[in-house]
Amino acid sequence: MHITGGRHFLQIPGPTNVPDRVLRAMAAPTIDHRGPEFAELTKAVLAALGPVFGTGGPVVIYPSSGTGAWEAALVNTLSPGDRVLMSETGHFSTLWSELAGRLGLQVEVIPGDWRHGADPAEIASRLAADERQEIKAVCVVHNETSTGVTSRIPDVRAALDAVGHPALLLVDTISSLASIDYRHDEWGVDVTVAGSQKGLMLPPGLGFNAISEKALAASRAAAMPRSYWDWGPIIAANQRGFFPYTPGTNLLYGLREACAMLAEEGLPDVFARHQRHAAATRAAVRAWGLEVLCADEREHSGSLTAVLLPDGHDADEVRRVILDRYDMSLGAGLGRLAGKIFRIGHLGHFNDLTLIGTLGGVQMGLQLAGVPIKPGGVEAAVEHLREAAR
Numbered sequence: 001m002h003i004t005g006g007r008h009f010l011q012i013p014g015p016t017n018v019p020d021r022v023l024r025a026m027a028a029p030t031i032d033h034r035g036p037e038f039a040e041l042t043k044a045v046l047a048a049l050g051p052v053f054g055t056g057g058p059v060v061i062y063p064s065s066g067t068g069a070w071e072a073a074l075v076n077t078l079s080p081g082d083r084v085l086m087s088e089t090g091h092f093s094t095l096w097s098e099l100a101g102r103l104g105l106q107v108e109v110i111p112g113d114w115r116h117g118a119d120p121a122e123i124a125s126r127l128a129a130d131e132r133q134e135i136k137a138v139c140v141v142h143n144e145t146s147t148g149v150t151s152r153i154p155d156v157r158a159a160l161d162a163v164g165h166p167a168l169l170l171v172d173t174i175s176s177l178a179s180i181d182y183r184h185d186e187w188g189v190d191v192t193v194a195g196s197q198k199g200l201m202l203p204p205g206l207g208f209n210a211i212s213e214k215a216l217a218a219s220r221a222a223a224m225p226r227s228y229w230d231w232g233p234i235i236a237a238n239q240r241g242f243f244p245y246t247p248g249t250n251l252l253y254g255l256r257e258a259c260a261m262l263a264e265e266g267l268p269d270v271f272a273r274h275q276r277h278a279a280a281t282r283a284a285v286r287a288w289g290l291e292v293l294c295a296d297e298r299e300h301s302g303s304l305t306a307v308l309l310p311d312g313h314d315a316d317e318v319r320r321v322i323l324d325r326y327d328m329s330l331g332a333g334l335g336r337l338a339g340k341i342f343r344i345g346h347l348g349h350f351n352d353l354t355l356i357g358t359l360g361g362v363q364m365g366l367q368l369a370g371v372p373i374k375p376g377g378v379e380a381a382v383e384h385l386r387e388a389a390r
């Protein structure tokens with residue numbers, strides 16, 4: 001069946017739906033990126049980004065995917081052969097570890113079961129065992145988009161501090177920034193990695209590094225080969241409102257608008273909205289009699305929920321039915337979770353009724369695909385939203 005009326009529901013956990021205000025802001029003529037109007041744009045965007053990352057330090061913007069910003073964080077702060085400690089939280093942490101290995105870093109991975117976040121106690125014990133302080137960076141994915149589990153970054157910071165280890169703390173916030181509470185400066189993060197296409201409500205195409213003073217100092221000694229990703233020339237050109245190479249001009253128009261929208265709503269309210277929608281989604285999943293993948297109550301993601309299917313049911317078939325019949329895209333299980341879970345994105349440009357529509361499509365699709373569920377999920381979510389509004 002081919003659905004023609006209404007809008008497609010893009011409920012994957014990124015790229016997310018782009019608000020009309022942002023689309024309109026981008027639909028403007030591209031300007032001279034070396035002219036005075038551009039300098040004003042750069043300055044406005046950089047000023048607006050600081051609060052979003054929770055930093056008073058520099059934020060570097062790349063015309064890149066999030067993967068580029070991962071690479072940038074590593075090549076600017078490390079030297080060939082340096083040891084880095086990574087926590088396996090799921091598919092994305094695994095990709096970042098593999099990238100680090102290909103760059104010639106010695107990667108030590110703390111294994112995980114893809115249902116929990118990074119374990120601060122295990123990080124502390126690995127660092128305590130590193131008496132010669134050879135580990136130069138600890139890398140953690142804040143919100144593991146493949147599992148819907150959010151790691152507790154303040155506890156990871158406390159783990160580094162407790163053993164007095166000088167390693168840098170590098171954090172991937174690609175699917176948490178502007179959706180889940182995050183504070184680069186206050187939490188003592190050295191490099192925060194982000195991308196445009198998730199909580200920031202933009203199309204794909206921008207990558208970000210927020211940089212601490214300690215990371216900036218480390219970058220002066222870091223010997224990894226780098227050119228395109230080098231922070232130095234970008235930060236220097238940004239002072240005057242420019243970039244060393246052609247930036248993503250129209251995406252920057254969109255970024256300025258998205259930051260304005262976040263400021264109007266207020267970040268605490270943005271985070272609370274995401275938590276409320278995540279909790280309502282879990283209420284629905286449990287009412288259906290299904291299981292949420294995240295196994296720790298402290299680590300449920302505000303951006304997405306991963307739903308486990310009962311044995312013998314294929315999550316990709318459920319997603320196919322939902323796309324065909326209801327014109328809604330849901331996230332697939334990635335890596336070892338392929339076919340076992342689907343992921344409901346509830347981040348970015350999203351409200352109560354988007355949630356109810358999304359869950360309505362999931363409930364009908366599960367039934368249509370023959371997955372044995374109890375019918376009350378949507379009602380449980382409505383009930384949760386009604387209670388939360390009191």
Ligand SMILES: *Cc1c(COP(=O)(O)O)cnc(C)c1O
Binds near residue numbers: 066067175
């Ligand atoms: C989406 C995502 C990435 C990859 O970003 P790309 O823009 O696809 O390169 C990395 N990490 C996390 C946590 C993500 O959600």
